Every structure is written in C-alpha cells, then in structure tokens.
Amino acid sequence: MSSTSPTPDRTGQPAVVVRDVTKSYGDRRAVDGVSLEVRRGEFFGLLGPNGAGKSTLVEIMEGLRKADSGSVTVLGESPWPRNTRLLPRMGVQTQSSAFFVRQTVHEHLRTVAALFGADREAVDTTLEAVGLGGQHDVRVDSLSGGQRQRLAIASALVHGPELIFLDEPTAALDAEGRRDLWGVLRGLKAEGRTIVYTTHHLDEAEALCDRVGILVSGRLVVTDEPQNLIGTFGAASRLLVPLGRIDEQQAAALPGVDGVTVQGGHLVLETRATGRVLAALDPLTGLDGVQTRTPSLEDVYLEITSRQTRAPLAANTARTAHDTHDADTTNRQEQA
Amino acid sequence: MSAYTALTAAGYRAQVRDKTTVFFTFAFPLIFLVVFGLIFRGRSVEQSGFSYLSYTASGVLSWGVANAAVFGIGFTLMQWRADDILRMIRMSPAPLSAVIGSRYVLALGVGFVQSVLFVGVAMLPGFGLVPSSRWPLLIPVLVLGITTFLLLGVIIGSIADTPESVAGIANFLMLPMAFLSGSFFPLDAMPDWLQKISLVMPLRYLNDAVAAALTGRGDLSDIGVGCAGLVVFAALFGAVATRTFRWTKHS
Numbered sequence: 001m002s003s004t005s006p007t008p009d010r011t012g013q014p015a016v017v018v019r020d021v022t023k024s025y026g027d028r029r030a031v032d033g034v035s036l037e038v039r040r041g042e043f044f045g046l047l048g049p050n051g052a053g054k055s056t057l058v059e060i061m062e063g064l065r066k067a068d069s070g071s072v073t074v075l076g077e078s079p080w081p082r083n084t085r086l087l088p089r090m091g092v093q094t095q096s097s098a099f100f101v102r103q104t105v106h107e108h109l110r111t112v113a114a115l116f117g118a119d120r121e122a123v124d125t126t127l128e129a130v131g132l133g134g135q136h137d138v139r140v141d142s143l144s145g146g147q148r149q150r151l152a153i154a155s156a157l158v159h160g161p162e163l164i165f166l167d168e169p170t171a172a173l174d175a176e177g178r179r180d181l182w183g184v185l186r187g188l189k190a191e192g193r194t195i196v197y198t199t200h201h202l203d204e205a206e207a208l209c210d211r212v213g214i215l216v217s218g219r220l221v222v223t224d225e226p227q228n229l230i231g232t233f234g235a236a237s238r239l240l241v242p243l244g245r246i247d248e249q250q251a252a253a254l255p256g257v258d259g260v261t262v263q264g265g266h267l268v269l270e271t272r273a274t275g276r277v278l279a280a281l282d283p284l285t286g287l288d289g290v291q292t293r294t295p296s297l298e299d300v301y302l303e304i305t306s307r308q309t310r311a312p313l314a315a316n317t318a319r320t321a322h323d324t325h326d327a328d329t330t331n332r333q334e335q336a
Numbered sequence: 337m338s339a340y341t342a343l344t345a346a347g348y349r350a351q352v353r354d355k356t357t358v359f360f361t362f363a364f365p366l367i368f369l370v371v372f373g374l375i376f377r378g379r380s381v382e383q384s385g386f387s388y389l390s391y392t393a394s395g396v397l398s399w400g401v402a403n404a405a406v407f408g409i410g411f412t413l414m415q416w417r418a419d420d421i422l423r424m425i426r427m428s429p430a431p432l433s434a435v436i437g438s439r440y441v442l443a444l445g446v447g448f449v450q451s452v453l454f455v456g457v458a459m460l461p462g463f464g465l466v467p468s469s470r471w472p473l474l475i476p477v478l479v480l481g482i483t484t485f486l487l488l489g490v491i492i493g494s495i496a497d498t499p500e501s502v503a504g505i506a507n508f509l510m511l512p513m514a515f516l517s518g519s520f521f522p523l524d525a526m527p528d529w530l531q532k533i534s535l536v537m538p539l540r541y542l543n544d545a546v547a548a549a550l551t552g553r554g555d556l557s558d559i560g561v562g563c564a565g566l567v568v569f570a571a572l573f574g575a576v577a578t579r580t581f582r583w584t585k586h587s
Contacts, residue, residue, distance in 0.1 A: 062427065064584065084429040092427045098420040100346045102353040107346065114342030115428035155424065 013076055015040045015163050015194040016061055021070035023056055030056040031067070032218035038196055043189050045205040046198045048215035049305055054198045055167070057215065061196065062092055062165055075163060088116055091161030093169060096148040098155070099140040106136040109154055116159035126158045129187070131180055145172040153181070157188070164188065166197035170204060182208060202298035214301060216308035226297045235295035235303055237274045240266040245285040254280045266291075339430035343438035347412075351442060361408075361446060365400025365454050369393065372520070373463050388522075393458045393465050394547040395519035400454065401447045401478055402539055403510050405485040406492065408446065409439050410502045413493025417585060426583035440486055447482045455550070468552030473559055477549050480566040481542040487573035488538070494580040513539045538573075541565030 016038040023031040030053045038044045048054050059065040060072055063079025063086070072079060077086045099108050109123045127133050130150040135143070143151065149172040156164055169185075170178040178201075185208060189195060199205055205212050206226045213223040222229065236258055241251070243265050251260045256273035271277045274292060281290065337345075352358065369392070376388030416422045425435060451474070458465035488509070496502040514520055516530065517539035523531050534540040545562025548554035 064423070064426070065586075082426065084431075087427060087429045090427070092424075094424045095420040097418075098424045100350065100421065101415075102350040103346055107349065110337075111342045111346045112424070112428075114337040115339045115425060115430040117339075117429070120337075 013040070014038060014073075015042070015075060016196065017071075017073040018057075018061065019071045021057070021060055021067045021072060023053075023060060023065065023068050029218045031060065033070075034215070034218075034220045035070075036213060036220060036223065038194060040194055041189070041192050042210045043185070043195045043208055044197070045209035045212040046196065046215060047200075047202070047205060047212050047301060048198075049309070052215045053218040054215055058165055058167065058196065058198060062090065063087075088159060089162045091156035091159065091164040093156040093164075093166045094152045096145070096152045096172065099148075099151065101141070102139065104137050104139055105132055105143070105151060108140050108151065109158055112155045113158045118159035122158050122160065126154045129157070129184055130154045131177075146174060146177050149173060150177075150181075153184075161193070163194045163196070166195065168199055169197060170199065170201060178204065202301050203296065206297035212297070214304055216305050221304055221308055229300050230295050230297060233300045233303060235299040236270040236272055237295055238293040239269040239271060239274065239277055239281070240291040240293065241269065241281065241285065242289045243267055246281075250284070256280070338434070339428070340434040340437050343430075343434055344441050347438055347442045348445075351446075361404050362450055362453055364403070365396050365450060366457055368396045368400070368520075369454065369458060369463065372396065389458070389463055390465055390551040390553070391522055391547070392520065393454075393463070394550045394553070395514075395543050397451060397454050397458075397550070398478075398481060398542040398546040399510075399514045399519040399539065401450055402481055402485040402542060403506075404446050404450060405443045405482045406489040406506050406510060407502070408443055409436075409486050409489035410493040410496065410506055411499065412439060413490060414496050414499065414502050417493075417582060418497065420584070422582075423584045432581070436490065440483070443482050443486050444479065447478055451478060465551070467550055470549050470552060470556075470559075473549040474546065477542070477545040477559060477563060477566075480563055480570070481546070484538050484542070484566045484570040484573060487570055487577050490577040491573060491580050494577065494582050497585065510539075513537050516540075517543050519543055538566060538569035541569070 014037045016036070018034055018036040021031055021034050022029065032053075034053075034057060046054050046058065056065065060067050061074060061079065063072075063074070063081075063083060066080050074086060075089055077083055079086060079090075100111055103111065105127065106123060109127060110120065113120065113123050124133075127136065130153055132147060132150050132154065135147065138147075140148075140151065149169065153166065153169050156166065166185075170181055173181060182204070185195065197209075209226060211223060211225050212229070214221045224232065240263075243262070246267065248260050248262070248267065251257060251267055251269055254269070254277055256271050256276040257269050258272065259270040261268045261270075269277060274294075278287065278290070278292075281287065372392040373389055376392070413422070416425075422435075455465070455467065457463065459467070489506070492502060492505045492509075496505055517523075517534050517537045518526070519539060523534060523540075526534075541562040541564075543562075544554060545559045545566070548556070548558040548562070
C-alpha cells in the first residue's frame, strides 16, 4: 500500500509531540501517561474501544482541554491556552450538529471560512472536494446524515490547514461515500498535510494510515505501522478448506495448525505458518478451492484490546510487557 | 469578510428566516400595550397628570426591549454551545468579541424595529401617546439598555445548558423585575420599601430613562441617573459574563 510509506519529514520538527500526558476526571484516569509523536505529512490513526480516552487525548492535542500533567507541542507551539496563532494552521472536524441554523450549505461554509479568514473561492473548491458541489443551496437542516458528515469535514478543510484532526470521519457514510472520502483524505496527504484521525473502521485505518496508535483504558499500548503490527503480533492466518475434503482431526494434526473450526461450508484452519500448512495440505486434498485469509489490523486490534481489557488490573505486568514492546517499536522507527 | 461580518450576516439570515420568532418578538410588547390600554383607558395616574397609557407605554417598551435582548443572546449562546458551534468558533482564530459583537448588532437591530413599531402603534388615535420633544434621547438610552440586558443574557446563556433552563432563569429574573421596577404599574402606587428594592434592579433605570425621554415624565437628570445606573449594571454584568462564559459543554 502506497500510503504506508511515510512522507519524509521536511522540517525536522514533528507535527505533534505529546510527552507523558495525563488527564483525570475525578478518580478516573482518562489519559494515563501517554507519549506520542506525529510526524509532518503523516497519516496517523488513533484506535481504541469506546471510552478508551481517544477523544480526550485528541482534545488535549487540539488545545480544547488542558492536560493535568505532561506537555503537548503542536506545529512547534503550545495549543493551550487558546493559541490564535496556531489555530489557523489546524483544522478540526466539527460535530455534525455544529451548523449555523437556517443557513444553506454554502452560507454555512462561507461563515466558517470567514472565521478563519479564508477566501470565498475556497468554499466552492472544498464543497466540490467533499462531494457537496451540487448542494450549495440546500439548507443544512435538510441534509442527510452522510451529507452532514461531509459538511462537517469540509468545515475542517476550508482554510487549508497543515494539520487536520478528524473524529470518525466516515462513521455516517455508506460504502461508496467512504471510498470517496478515502480519495479526499489521500489527496490531502499527497499535498503534504498531516492528518490525525480516530476511527472504528479498522480496514480503513489499515488502508489509509502510515501509523496507528492503539489506546486502551487511557494508555497507549502500541504505536506502529499497520503492517508491522500485523507482523509483530503474529496474528493467525486462516485457511478455508471446503468441507468434506479432510476431517477435523486430520486437519488439527497437520504441522503448523493452531486450531480448527467449522464456519459455513468451510473448515477453518488457524495458523501462523501458512506455507507449511499449505505444503502439507496439497498432497492430501489439493489446493483447489482452498482460500487464504491473511490477518488484518482488525485481528491484531482485537487481540490487543481484549488482552488489555481482560486483565486491566494486572497493569504492572502488562505495563512491563508493553514498555518492552514500545521500546521495540521506537527502535524500529529510529532505524526507519 | 471578517468573522464579525460573517457571523452578523449568518445571524441576520437565521433571524429573518424564523418567521414565528420574528412575529412574536415584535408582537409581544404590542399585546401588553393593547391589554393595558384597554384596562386603563382614559384614567390618569394620581396627581401626576400623566395618563396610564403614557406610563405603561414607556414601561412596556423598556421591558420588551430588555426582554428581547436577554432571551435572544441567552438562547443563542446556549444552543450554540449545545450544538458545538461555539466549540467550532473556539477552534478558529475568531475573537470572542466577534461573536458577542455580532449578536450585539443584531440585538440593537431588533430593539430598533421593536421601538419604532411600538411607538408607532402607541401614537395611533386609540392609544394617543404624544412623544415628548426629548424623544431623540431615547436612542442612546435604549442602546445602553440593550447593552446591559444583553450582558445579562450572556450570563444566562453561559449558565444554562437547555432551552428550558434559559427560559426558566430569564423569566425568573425578568418577570418579577418588570413588576418591581414599575414597568407595568406605577412605582408611586407601591409601598416605600418596594420602591427602594427597585433601585437594585437594572430595569428600574431603563424605565426611568425611557419614561423621561419618551413621555417627558421626569427631566434630563432622570435620564442621566438612569443611564448611569445602566452603565454600572453593564459593567457588573460584563465582569460576571467574562467569568461565566464557556466555549464548550465541559469547559
């Protein structure tokens, strides 16, 4: 995937630097000692279950919330307190409710553009880019869910920011709309903009992000390129063999097979050694109709988050393990 | 286009496109005028020689203008915060003064139309209001009044998180204040201690100044004292408003 090769850092300065940031609400630690760097031109995905602290962490980066401790630098400046020098260089996707009432699509975006001092031509090109070119005169309250989401994204882009924060930008879009937006996002990245985004669509993160960070219970468990994560965590591949070719016991006995289940019309063989299993399977049944499912980011994500949430109180042991892993990741990044 | 101009234009469009609110904003004080006109037809306030109508006209006008200023900004700020519009503005470099300034100009516009309409109707034969020669002083008086009550509305819109609470708080303040400040009934008819209480109500000062400017009840010094009172309350409300203002629901 072309997007997995990060754009070279042209200024030497990361777009976002988060150092040991902590934020608590009462007794609950929403963000717990998170350190993170987002490079210039990078497409960074922040993943994690609901309530993991993603929104809080993003809002701290945006300068909407103040961290209890730790430091945040965005484009070389501190985002807190409200930094009007920094704000025009950042774009933040608004909620799909944040539209000026009783305005048309064009009037709304024109108003947003004026808030940033952006020119009027930018309004037309941005609406065109997000696929609302034909909706200029539609009232914002008559838009569909997907159209509202596009307008909310347009509100973040209209002033041509260097760094863009998007919060689940494709959540309300249909499959076609999602793919259209992927095109828009890839275009922004190609222009050298930095994008930080949260999503629950793991396939999307895998397809778009240069790197992802997985946040569980306020802690950043891992940060890496999606393909590296899949490799490092060694999630199992699945071989789908049509039923009747081989029975379950035979399959389980094959070298390299970790588990066997029946799903639909197939026997599903889980393995971390696809080549060995295929080689063993070939003389027994032939490989016609055998399908291979390689692990996805979603598999890795589910493994990491379930492991974390299963033993949240065994934090000490877990932390040691993660620290080690984070160190590995850091090393790899430095070598890269 | 500046942030201030854009917000004013968007606010103007939102306002004129909401026909129901436009109608009731302007009809509300007129209904009071008609009701009081019918109740007190032909009667005059004891000893003063002024007709009840001339009395209530200035009281209802100042209350109507103040009410519109409080409710207008109160609802807008609450709704903008609930819809995350304030959050969006917070994430832009636009200053808070552009937000409040645009609402201020719109409130002045509403107050102007309200006043022209109200005075126009009150001068019709059935009501028979005769404006005093000092009526041009009504303009600075009402501008000051709108400023003061708009700042009160900023406080309410910053504290309240739902439309119900905006209406609750604003009504709780504005309705008793209307009676206690002499907007609907002459203060002279009230006990001494109630008249003293009225001195801590901003509407009392607006009433007095409007009455002196519009109907000639009182002299220039009444207008001066009224304006001074309004300035004090504006400074007080402004100071509180800067402390209570919130860009987002959680801040």
